[in-house]
Amino acid sequence: MADQQIPPEELGTGQTVENVSPTDLNVQPYEPPPEDPSGSGAVPPPPMSGLPIRMIIIAGLGLLILVGIVLGIMAFLRGGSGENGGEEIALTYWGLWESKDVMQTVISDYERQHPNVHIVYEQHSPIQYRERLQAAIQRKEGPDIFRFHNTWVPMLTSDLAAVPNSVISTDQASKLFPSGVVQDLTKDDQLVGIPYGIDMLMLYYNVAMFESAGVSPPKTWEEFSTIADQLTIKNEVGQIMTAGAAMGTADNVEHFSDILGLIMFQNGVTFSNLSSPAANQALEFYSLFAMPPNNIWDANQDNSIVAFASGQVAMVFAPSWQVDIIKSINPDLNFATATVPQLAGATPVGWGTYWVEGVSSQSTHKDEAFEFVKYLSEKETMSKLYAEASKLESRSFGEPYARIDLHNQLASSEYLAPIAEQAPYMHSWYMASRTQDNGINDKIISYLKDAVNAVNQGSSSTGAWETALQGIQQVLVEYNVESK
Structure with a gap:
């Protein structure tokens, strides 16, 4: 028994570990760990217990949660300032x-x-x-x-x-x-x-007609009138066969109100004082182009854009989007655009819409x-x-x-160069056509149309403008626009 180790399962009844002697259990005597081969005498560290490992895992998880919170706050702040992320x-x-x-x-x-x-x-x-x-x-x-x-x-x-x-x-x-x-x-x-x-409003002109007549796009209204007269062709009874320009009437001239507004601005009308003589003069000047016997246009002509596309009129005024309308009507028409005429010696004015x-x-x-x-x-x-x-x-x-x-890119465009040239002196007012607003523009244009038609039918431009002005003032009051 002294030299034999007794397993616990072989202990007899009534025998316990406590009353078994060390020799009966064959317990080996303690031996110190081997010396450090280096001779330094350092003792190796004991193996790590489970507690520090759990602490490290918990600390790591906490750090990850903290980073997530910080990132979430940053994403929220970016979303609130309109940057990427945040609220949809x-x-x-x-x-x-x-x-x-x-x-x-x-x-x-x-x-x-x-x-x-x-x-x-x-x-x-x-x-x-x-x-x-x-x-x-x-x-x-x-x-x-x-x-x-x-x-x-x-x-x-x-x-x-x-x-x-x-x-x-x-x-x-x-x-x-x-x-x-x-x-x-x-x-x-x-x-x-x-x-x-x-x-902006531009001058459209028929290139073939201009080349045939040996003329260039007019720079002034005086040149415009001369060229329009030169290019107008009438039959033996005075009916216009080819019109020099679409000017002077309201019902068949696209953008007539824009043209009239342009002339008013060029003539010095300040729209805070529409009762000035300059406004009446502009109405009279516009209407003269349709007054016989020297008229270059009349109420019998087709719609001005249709007439231009069909080669029935040499010059019209229109914004740039009419280029594609004209091309859709007549893809073969040779036409070009130019800046609008100005009053000689006056500060240039263009019309924006x-x-x-x-x-x-x-x-x-x-x-x-x-x-x-x-x-x-x-x-x-x-x-x-x-x-x-x-x-x-x-x-x-x-x-x-x-x-x-x-605008330097527009300057090299086939049709848009006039806009780049006129943009520095563009003006605008509540006479813009084709807005379909049923509001300030359309209501004022209605009174302007009555005024042009009245002059075409023989009324004085002064009386026609005074009547129109009463209606225009009512519209301006309706929309809280200040004007005298």
């Missing part, structure tokens, strides 16, 4: 002239840069657009961003949010856009809209909406929109650039 934001954008395919090219670029922002673009019909827009905004069901005409500011006063100076101030805008644009879109020292395109982007006063995401509108006005975005629109079979070009620093 959907912005509705109502447009008019550009297709969804064209707009989506720049919208997709923006959404890639701002993953939390989604832009929903809707192309609307211009028919009753202004009324539908305002009704939707008043019901708080309208778009966050919408397109409106530059002359609609008085009608949309309560519907337009002011552009924050942190987005674009009026001082910054004056360096980016023509001064006339800044003036049109400024209310209470802040912008209420930002354009990515502009348009264009559409801009605004943000609804009812939008719950104004900051994000303005950031997108600002993006549309950036140089690269404008260039891309222009290029994408130009790819369409129905378009000869995109919307003419609003930015001054892109």
Whole structure:
């Protein structure tokens, strides 16, 4: 027994470990650990117990949780400042002239840069657009961003949010856009809209007729009158067979109100005082072109754009979008564009009529909406929109650039060079045709049409203008526009 180890299971009944002697258990004597071979005498560290390992695991998990919290806070802050991440934001954008395919090219670029922002673009019909827009905004069901005409500011006063100076101030805008644009879109020292395109009245002329007559586009109204007389062809009874220019009437001259407004501005009319003799003189000058026996146009002619496309008139006035209308009527017509005539020796004046982007006063995401509108006005975005629109079979070009620093590209355009030249002296007022607003423009144009027709029928221009002015003043009061 002394030399044999007894396993616990072989202990007999009544025998316990306590009453077994060490010799019975064959316990080996203690031997110290071997000495360090290096001779340093260092004692090896004891093996690590389970407690420190658990502590390290718990500490690591805590660190990971802390990092997650910090990253979550940073993502929240980025989302609140409009950067990537954060709250998902959907912005509705109502447009008019550009297709969804064209707009989506720049919208997709923006959404890639701002993953939390989604832009929903809707192309609307211009028919009753202004009324539908305002009704939707008043019901708080309208778009966050919408397109409106530059002359609609008085009608949309309560519907337009002011552009924050942190987005674009009026001082910054004056360096980016023509001064006339800044003036049109400024209310209470802040912008209420930002354009990515502009348009202006231009002179369209039939190249073959001009070459045949050996004349160049007129620079002054005196030259215009001379060329129009020279190119007018009448039969033996005085009927116009080929008109020199579409001027002098209202019902069959597209954009007659824009032409009349241009002449008024050039003649020194200040629209804060419409009763000045200069306004009456402008009406008389315009109407003279349709007064026999020396008339170069009359009420028997076709619509001026149709007549020009058909080769029945040598000159018309129109904004740039009529280029594609004319081409669709007669793809073979050889025509060109030029700047509008000016009064000799006077400061030049051009006529602007264009559409801009605004943000609804009812939008719950104004900051994000303005950031997108600002993006549309950036140089690269404008260039891309222009290029994408130009790819369409129905378009000869995109919307003419609003930015001054892109006008050098318009200067080399086949049809848009006059806009680049005239933009520095563009003006505008509530006589803009084809806005279909059923509001300030259309109502004033109705009174102007009555005045032109009255003069055509033999009334004095003074009396016709006085009658028209009474109606115009009522419209201005209706829309809170100051005028004497």
